[in-house]
Amino acid sequence: MLYEILKEHDAQFYIQHSGDNNFYYATKFRIPNSAFYIIGIDGTDLLVVPEMEKNRASRESRVKEIASFTDLGYHERLKELKDSRKALAQTLIELLKTHKAKKILIPPNFPSFLTLDFLEHFEVEVVENPFLKMRAVKSGEEIEKIRDTSVAIIESFKLALELLKKGIRDCDELRNEIEMFLFGRGYLAQDTIVSSGKLSADPHCIGYGEIREHVVIDVFPKSRRHHYYSDFTRTVILDDCPEIEDMLDAVIEAQQKAISMVREGVTARDVHYMVCDVLEERGYHTIRKKYREGFIHSTGHGVGLDIHEEPRIFENEDALKAGMVFTVEPGLYYKKWGGVRVEDVVVVRRNGCEVLTEFPRKIDLRRV
Amino acid sequence: MLYEILKEHDAQFYIQHSGDNNFYYATKFRIPNSAFYIIGIDGTDLLVVPEMEKNRASRESRVKEIASFTDLGYHERLKELKDSRKALAQTLIELLKTHKAKKILIPPNFPSFLTLDFLEHFEVEVVENPFLKMRAVKSGEEIEKIRDTSVAIIESFKLALELLKKGIRDCDELRNEIEMFLFGRGYLAQDTIVSSGKLSADPHCIGYGEIREHVVIDVFPKSRRHHYYSDFTRTVILDDCPEIEDMLDAVIEAQQKAISMVREGVTARDVHYMVCDVLEERGYHTIRKKYREGFIHSTGHGVGLDIHEEPRIFENEDALKAGMVFTVEPGLYYKKWGGVRVEDVVVVRRNGCEVLTEFPRKIDLRRV
Numbered sequence: 001m002l003y004e005i006l007k008e009h010d011a012q013f014y015i016q017h018s019g020d021n022n023f024y025y026a027t028k029f030r031i032p033n034s035a036f037y038i039i040g041i042d043g044t045d046l047l048v049v050p051e052m053e054k055n056r057a058s059r060e061s062r063v064k065e066i067a068s069f070t071d072l073g074y075h076e077r078l079k080e081l082k083d084s085r086k087a088l089a090q091t092l093i094e095l096l097k098t099h100k101a102k103k104i105l106i107p108p109n110f111p112s113f114l115t116l117d118f119l120e121h122f123e124v125e126v127v128e129n130p131f132l133k134m135r136a137v138k139s140g141e142e143i144e145k146i147r148d149t150s151v152a153i154i155e156s157f158k159l160a161l162e163l164l165k166k167g168i169r170d171c172d173e174l175r176n177e178i179e180m181f182l183f184g185r186g187y188l189a190q191d192t193i194v195s196s197g198k199l200s201a202d203p204h205c206i207g208y209g210e211i212r213e214h215v216v217i218d219v220f221p222k223s224r225r226h227h228y229y230s231d232f233t234r235t236v237i238l239d240d241c242p243e244i245e246d247m248l249d250a251v252i253e254a255q256q257k258a259i260s261m262v263r264e265g266v267t268a269r270d271v272h273y274m275v276c277d278v279l280e281e282r283g284y285h286t287i288r289k290k291y292r293e294g295f296i297h298s299t300g301h302g303v304g305l306d307i308h309e310e311p312r313i314f315e316n317e318d319a320l321k322a323g324m325v326f327t328v329e330p331g332l333y334y335k336k337w338g339g340v341r342v343e344d345v346v347v348v349r350r351n352g353c354e355v356l357t358e359f360p361r362k363i364d365l366r367r368v
Numbered sequence: 369m370l371y372e373i374l375k376e377h378d379a380q381f382y383i384q385h386s387g388d389n390n391f392y393y394a395t396k397f398r399i400p401n402s403a404f405y406i407i408g409i410d411g412t413d414l415l416v417v418p419e420m421e422k423n424r425a426s427r428e429s430r431v432k433e434i435a436s437f438t439d440l441g442y443h444e445r446l447k448e449l450k451d452s453r454k455a456l457a458q459t460l461i462e463l464l465k466t467h468k469a470k471k472i473l474i475p476p477n478f479p480s481f482l483t484l485d486f487l488e489h490f491e492v493e494v495v496e497n498p499f500l501k502m503r504a505v506k507s508g509e510e511i512e513k514i515r516d517t518s519v520a521i522i523e524s525f526k527l528a529l530e531l532l533k534k535g536i537r538d539c540d541e542l543r544n545e546i547e548m549f550l551f552g553r554g555y556l557a558q559d560t561i562v563s564s565g566k567l568s569a570d571p572h573c574i575g576y577g578e579i580r581e582h583v584v585i586d587v588f589p590k591s592r593r594h595h596y597y598s599d600f601t602r603t604v605i606l607d608d609c610p611e612i613e614d615m616l617d618a619v620i621e622a623q624q625k626a627i628s629m630v631r632e633g634v635t636a637r638d639v640h641y642m643v644c645d646v647l648e649e650r651g652y653h654t655i656r657k658k659y660r661e662g663f664i665h666s667t668g669h670g671v672g673l674d675i676h677e678e679p680r681i682f683e684n685e686d687a688l689k690a691g692m693v694f695t696v697e698p699g700l701y702y703k704k705w706g707g708v709r710v711e712d713v714v715v716v717r718r719n720g721c722e723v724l725t726e727f728p729r730k731i732d733l734r735r736v
Contacts, residue, residue: 109481112475
């Protein structure tokens with residue numbers, strides 16, 4: 001795929017910097033420092049790392065050819081230029097020149113200090129990150145990792161329900177119990193949303209204070225072993241709240257209709273518009289009609305090494321592919337009443353989809 | 369400070385993007401999505417966030433003026449350009465043009481897709497991130513947060529020693545006990561190094577397998593409440609290993625001499641060279657003489673919102689300032705024997721320094 005992109009753009013090199021999961025996906029090497037993965041149309045397939053990471057890189061990375069900045073003359077340039085960024089840029093520029101580079105492709109978030117120096121020697125073009133696109137379609141192995149994290153989420157959510165039944169009514173306490181449970185089993189959940197009352201009208205507020213008539217619980221841990229995320233939300237009814245209950249019924253209907261249409265070939269927009277159709281029919285406002293209350297976010301996002309990745313389930317007309325894994329998470333948010341959301345992770349299959357976070361959607365603890 | 373930088377570079381705006389702790393430091397607002405903090409010589413002090421984050425931004429950020437991308441016409445441009453990155457770039461470009469921008473300053477890691485579009489309308493210059501420099505000198509409040517995390521580390525290390533005394537000899541088990549202990553108290557430790565045998569010759573290998581004659585334990589959690597890190601390493605002797613013990617004695621001597629000279633006005637290089645002097649005198653190789661075994665990394669790094677931040681304690685001649693917080697962590701690494709390291713976090717004071725992670729440096733459990 002990379003060769004095609006290089007040819008298409010008439011470029012000789014693509015450079016991936018460390019610092020996001022595209023680097024890990026491409027190299028299978030995790031590194032806290034600066035490192036670069038360089039792919040050339042001449043067959044170059046090179047990982048450049050700090051000297052002290054070279055041994056680990058040869059053990060852990062799937063890239064065969066590894067050079068250190070030291071090997072490439074970084075320290076001599078640093079002595080001369082007395083500027084670590086200029087020395088790094090020059091080291092990469094010399095390497096690329098040796099390989100007769102004229103045009104370089106970089107991902108959108110590539111560091112600007114390198115880009116500005118590259119521009120003095122090469123043509124530079126930003127392209128959609130090719131690994132980001134590859135990551136959207138998961139391998140069987142990746143799906144099993146997301147399934148593994150999903151199973152842990154459901155277990156943690158069952159614990160949360162038990163604690164709600166026992167009368168726990170503090171957002172922070174419930175969040176802490178969920179996160180401790182997951183950490184002990186090898187999953188890291190941060191900023192778990194446990195939000196109640198009018199605060200829940202803000203979909204990104206993690207919530208605090210007392211749990212009242214309803215609570216939105218949104219858990220999105222990653223495995224500390226294999227690093228894959230999953231994502232799951234339920235809204236629990238604890239006491240009478242007719243507006244919230246009607247919103248929840250609408251969101252559940254929208255989610256079920258949206259999930260039931262997910263299959264290979266359907267577009268992201270079809271799924272998103274199904275959610276909008278159902279919610280609008282039931283009298284709610286949606287982002288499609290530019291409202292700032294009601295359903296005010298996209299229908300979903302890919303889940304994998306990042307909690308938010310491709311595909312985006314919004315107004316884009318990209319056709320879904322078998323193996324894509326994403327959330328379907330309609331919500332309704334009104335300052336006057338609060339918010340509700342229901343979220344599952346699905347895998348696109350040829351003739352439908354599989355829900356990885358299967359769990360009842362309407363949870364009413366009033367009758368307990 | 370920002371106004372001086374703008375004047376010095378004859379620029380009208382500095383733009384800080386979200387996605388690193390400089391954004392949080394500057395705005396006191398955490399956001400997983402794209403957001404921008406724009407400071408202008410005309411008094412502009414503006415936070416630009418997604419529409420759905422506007423309420424939370426006004427509650428949580430210290431920036432008074434907040435606009436959403438929607439407010440600034442992003443959605444109209446998206447409809448026209450059908451490219452979210454182009455639409456975002458145009459939205460910011462129009463905003464900056466309204467404010468008569470001619471030259472823009474950006475931090476080194478600013479996303480290249482924006483920089484390349486900015487270049488069509490403005491002069492663009494990369495500058496050292498001004499917030500990174502500010503962050504190097506901590507306020508009293510920040511020091512107390514790092515002290516808080518340091519206290520938790522020492523507690524977790526005492527637990528690790530108890531477990532070693534009880535006979536636990538598995539790297540993964542010990543790491544897990546340390547990380548669970550910290551998580552339960554509100555601290556997140558990841559990739560805690562528990563490394564033994566020859567594996568410990570690689571300073572960034574987290575370690576696995578059986579704990580043998582010695583073990584390097586390097587714990588660097590951050591608080592899940594206030595988000596400040598601390599960093600601490602001890603090498604524990606468990607059985608006879610004369611080479612390792614001699615290396616450890618050398619490292620402890622180097623560390624103590626380095627710490628004893630830390631005070632305002634001393635340069636980072638003075639501290640780093642003190643470590644090199646002691647280790648070379650004792651017959652070990654150092655990075656100063658370009659060896660790739662022995663002492664092969666810098667002497668230390670700043671600690672705060674990031675685990676690695678300014679100041680760097682290496683060959684740079686920057687003078688230390690009161691309030692700087694950094695590690696002093698000499699180590700020795702030989703493939704033949706393994707590695708040792710001793711690390712503490714210190715606060716620079718006018719006439720010396722304070723060690724935040726005070727704990728005995730030579731730990732010999734053979735006699736237990």
